[in-house]
Amino acid sequence: MSPLYSDQHLRVSDAERQAVTDRLAEHFAAGRLDPAEFDDRVGRAMSAKIRADLSGLFAGLPETGAPAAPELARGGGGTPGDAPRGTGSPIEFRLDAASGVPTYLQLVHQVEHALRLGYLKPGDQLPKVRDVVASLAINPNTVLKAYKELETKGLTAGRPGQGTFIQATLSQVALPELTGLRKTLLGWLTTADGAGLDQDGIVALFTSALRDFYERRSGSRTRGGAASGETEGVA
Amino acid sequence: MSMNVIETSGLAKRYGRTWALRECTLAVPAGHVAALVGPNGAGKTTLLNLAVGLAAPTAGLVTVLGGRPPGSPAALDGIAFVAQDTPLYKNLSAGDMLHLTRNLNRRFDREYAQTRLAELGIPLNRKAGRLSGGQQAQLALTLALARRPKLLVLDEPVAMLDPVARHDFMATVLTAMADDGVSVVLSSHVLAELERVADYLILLSRGRVQVAGEVDGLLATHRVLTGPAAEAGDYAERLSVVHARRGEAQAHLLVRATAADPVPPGWEAHPVGLEELALAYLREPGAAALPGPARARALPLETGPLETGEPSEVTR
Numbered sequence: 001m002s003p004l005y006s007d008q009h010l011r012v013s014d015a016e017r018q019a020v021t022d023r024l025a026e027h028f029a030a031g032r033l034d035p036a037e038f039d040d041r042v043g044r045a046m047s048a049k050i051r052a053d054l055s056g057l058f059a060g061l062p063e064t065g066a067p068a069a070p071e072l073a074r075g076g077g078g079t080p081g082d083a084p085r086g087t088g089s090p091i092e093f094r095l096d097a098a099s100g101v102p103t104y105l106q107l108v109h110q111v112e113h114a115l116r117l118g119y120l121k122p123g124d125q126l127p128k129v130r131d132v133v134a135s136l137a138i139n140p141n142t143v144l145k146a147y148k149e150l151e152t153k154g155l156t157a158g159r160p161g162q163g164t165f166i167q168a169t170l171s172q173v174a175l176p177e178l179t180g181l182r183k184t185l186l187g188w189l190t191t192a193d194g195a196g197l198d199q200d201g202i203v204a205l206f207t208s209a210l211r212d213f214y215e216r217r218s219g220s221r222t223r224g225g226a227a228s229g230e231t232e233g234v235a
Numbered sequence: 236m237s238m239n240v241i242e243t244s245g246l247a248k249r250y251g252r253t254w255a256l257r258e259c260t261l262a263v264p265a266g267h268v269a270a271l272v273g274p275n276g277a278g279k280t281t282l283l284n285l286a287v288g289l290a291a292p293t294a295g296l297v298t299v300l301g302g303r304p305p306g307s308p309a310a311l312d313g314i315a316f317v318a319q320d321t322p323l324y325k326n327l328s329a330g331d332m333l334h335l336t337r338n339l340n341r342r343f344d345r346e347y348a349q350t351r352l353a354e355l356g357i358p359l360n361r362k363a364g365r366l367s368g369g370q371q372a373q374l375a376l377t378l379a380l381a382r383r384p385k386l387l388v389l390d391e392p393v394a395m396l397d398p399v400a401r402h403d404f405m406a407t408v409l410t411a412m413a414d415d416g417v418s419v420v421l422s423s424h425v426l427a428e429l430e431r432v433a434d435y436l437i438l439l440s441r442g443r444v445q446v447a448g449e450v451d452g453l454l455a456t457h458r459v460l461t462g463p464a465a466e467a468g469d470y471a472e473r474l475s476v477v478h479a480r481r482g483e484a485q486a487h488l489l490v491r492a493t494a495a496d497p498v499p500p501g502w503e504a505h506p507v508g509l510e511e512l513a514l515a516y517l518r519e520p521g522a523a524a525l526p527g528p529a530r531a532r533a534l535p536l537e538t539g540p541l542e543t544g545e546p547s548e549v550t551r
Contacts, residue, residue, distance in 0.1 A: 095431065098507060102454070103431050112464045130413045137406040139268050140413040145451075 002012055012048045018117050020045045021182075030184050039186045042180055047181045088163070089127040091119055103138055107146035111155065115170045125163040126156060238265045238301040240386045240418045244396040245295035248281050255281040257442040259295070261525075263420060263435065265385075267449075270410065271422040277439040279422040280319065283390050286420070287316040300385055311389055315379035316388045320395060320514045321372045325364030329357050329374055335456050348381035349383050351407075366494055369400025376404060380411050387411070393428070401425075405432055407545035426510040436509065438516050446524045450509055453524065457512055460488045462502030470499055475520045478515035489515040491524065 021042050027033050033041070041057050048054050091114045093107055101109070114120040129143045149165050150156040158166045192202050239262040246259040256278040260432065261268045271279050285297050285393030300520040305312045323332060329352060352359065355373050356460060363371060372392065379387060387408065393401040409432065411417050423429060429436075438446035450484040457477070460470070467486035471479060473490045489507060498504045507515075516522055 097427070097430070100506075102506075111444070130410060133413045134406050134410045137409055138401045139409060139434050141267070141434050142431070 011050055012054060014118065016054075017045055017048060020048075020057060026055065027058075032061055034046055038191075039190065042182065042186065046182065089125050089131075090114075091127065093127065093136060095138070104142045104146040104149065107132075108141065108149050108153075111146075111150055111166075112170060115155065115166070120166050122166050122169060124166045125162075126150075126166070128163050239255075240265045240269075240301075241299055241420060242302070243282075243285075243295065243297045243299070246282075246285065246292055246297050248278075248285060248290060248296040249293040255417050256285070259439075259442075259444055261437060261444050261447045263418075263437070265418045266416065267435040268409070268419040268421065268433050269435035269437060270429045271420060271437045271439060272426065272429065272517075273439035273445075275424075275515060278442045279439055280390055281420060282439065283316070285315055285422070285504060287388055289316075312382075313385040315382045315384035315386070317375050317379050317392060319390045321392075323363040323371055323375055326362060328357035328360050328362050329366070332363055332374065332378060333359070333381075336381070340382050342383055344381045344383055347383075348377050351377045351380075366462065367400075369403065369478060371394055372396055372400065372404050373407065376407055380407070380417075383415065384417060386449075387417050387419045388400055389419065391422055391424070393423065401428065402489040426513055429513075430509045433509070436513070438513060440517060440520045444525065445520065445522070446513075447510055448524065453512060454507060454509065456491055456493055456524075457507045458490055458492045458494070458496075459505045459507050459511070460492075460498065460502045461505065462486060462488075462499065466499070466501070470502075477524075478519050479543070 005058055024033065024038060024041050024045065027038075045054065045057055051198070055195055091110070093110055095103060099106065111120065111126065126147065129147070132143045133140050146157070147156065150164070151158060155166065155168050155170070156164050158164050189202065192205070197205065241261075241263040243262075243505070244260050246256060247254065248256040259278070259282060271277050271282065280426075282410070285292055286299055286305055288304075288310060295397065296381055297305060300313045304315075312421075324335075327335065331351070333345070333348050337345055342548050349359075354378070355370065357366060357370050357374060357505050363374060366374060372395075376392075378388075389408070392408075396404060405428075408419060408421075412419060432451050436446060436448065436450050437444065460474070462470075462485070464481050464486040465486055467479060467481055467488060470476075470488065474488065476488045477491065478489045480487045489511070492504075494504075494506075
């Protein structure tokens with residue numbers, strides 16, 4: 001049996017499906033996939049049961065970040081994040097300077113994101129402040145602020161002399177439901193594309209609708225929502 | 236932690252007939268990376284030289300590390316300074332520089348220096364002048380940090396370095412801060428990179444302090460309002476506008492306001508980044524924001540709808 005095919009019958013985990021769709025989304029965002037291709041490939045990824053179902057999803061695409069096969073093979077049914085890095089934490093932070101989001105908030109969001117996707121579980125340790133500082137070259141006070149925020153939210157707890165640990169999970173939506181939601185959204189994206197919206201237009205519309213939705217729900221709106229009428233269909 | 240690593244009052248320095256620094260009153264609290272920002276000739280290097288004792292003031296006062304005069308033995312022991320273009324004796328080897336620095340200082344952590352140079356892959360027998368720009372900068376920084384200072388002063392530390400060398404240099408600085416709690420004051424033009432590094436901002440313009448305060452506080456008390464240009468003039472009178480950019484139809488006003496302040500109908504409020512904030516002030520040399528511990532001139536407050544919770548002064 002060739003080692004190349006030895007893992008093709010293994011079952012695919014949710015985290016792996018997510019990793020694959022994230023990378024497809026990256027390609028989509030970079031314009032290397034058109035909406036129809038993207039829709040098709042994500043659909044195949046979400047319904048993949050074994051490794052073999054995932055093969056060919058990146059056909060004709062350059063590699064992003066980590067190459068597909070070794071990354072998946074190392075997952076071995078667990079979360080892709082459990083590769084030993086020696087830092088004692090399952091996750092590693094990254095920064096997007098162009099996002100405009102304050103650095104400490106980026107760290108907070110990444111922990112929340114990792115919790116939602118199952119990369120982090122209660123009891124897991126967050127990267128040590130010093131390690132984050134050394135790898136990202138950011139101010140230690142920024143990391144401390146992020147960790148304090150996470151603690152305030154009740155997601156983590158500091159253990160003196162040891163570090164910061166996850167102590168709660170975030171509500172996770174079950175996979176079938178997630179698949180359904182993604183499908184609806186893809187349908188909407190196709191409509192938006194058909195209506196002539198380009199990618200930036202779609203992002204702008206979605207972001208503004210999302211903001212309206214939450215602002216309305218929290219009832220903290222102080223001024224009239226001018227251009228919100230035509231964005232109802234999204235949510 | 237409540238100590239001020241640098242404190243000045245009415246500090247001024249004149250070279251010949253030129254005032255390099257005027258009426259400089261500020262306090263830089265310990266435990267921060269304070270960024271000294273300003274255009275060329277704003278007085279950044281002058282201020283740093285005065286703080287480390289390389290120059291004497293023409294007028295006014297400057298103290299360091301909680302009230303000590305610059306140049307005093309305690310100040311010299313507690314402050315490490317890396318001047319512009321990382322001065323090294325180019326003909327001495329890295330090992331010789333280490334030996335020299337050790338003998339010229341009362342306190343020197345030789346083990347730290349040797350370990351660090353080994354980590355960086357800097358050979359001890361190579362002449363300083365033959366190291367790469369990034370390695371020279373790291374060598375100068377390592378020698379400074381091996382003195383175990385309480386305050387590290389860096390004058391344009393990364394201006395000449397490539398992006399990777401910059402990142403590694405700042406990582407060394409910030410790791411020292413995380414490990415030993417060393418406070419850092421650095422001057423820089425590279426605004427974009429300060430965002431993730433600095434948590435205290437001092438903006439110098441034409442020899443005067445224009446902005447001084449904690450970055451979080453400054454960002455929380457400034458917003459950008461975007462709306463119809465026709466109304467901009469109106470609001471400019473009611474809100475305290477630092478800087479306005481106007482198109483035919485649309486205008487952006489950088490105002491002093493918090494997220495809790497009401498937004499005029501038809502206008503959108505956005506949070507502001509450090510670079511945008513600094514640029515706005517640098518373009519308006521008349522505007523000032525001094526929420527930090529330093530209180531400059533007591534100017535009459537222009538009353539605005541601000542509830543920043545901090546003492547602030549606005550001049551326009």
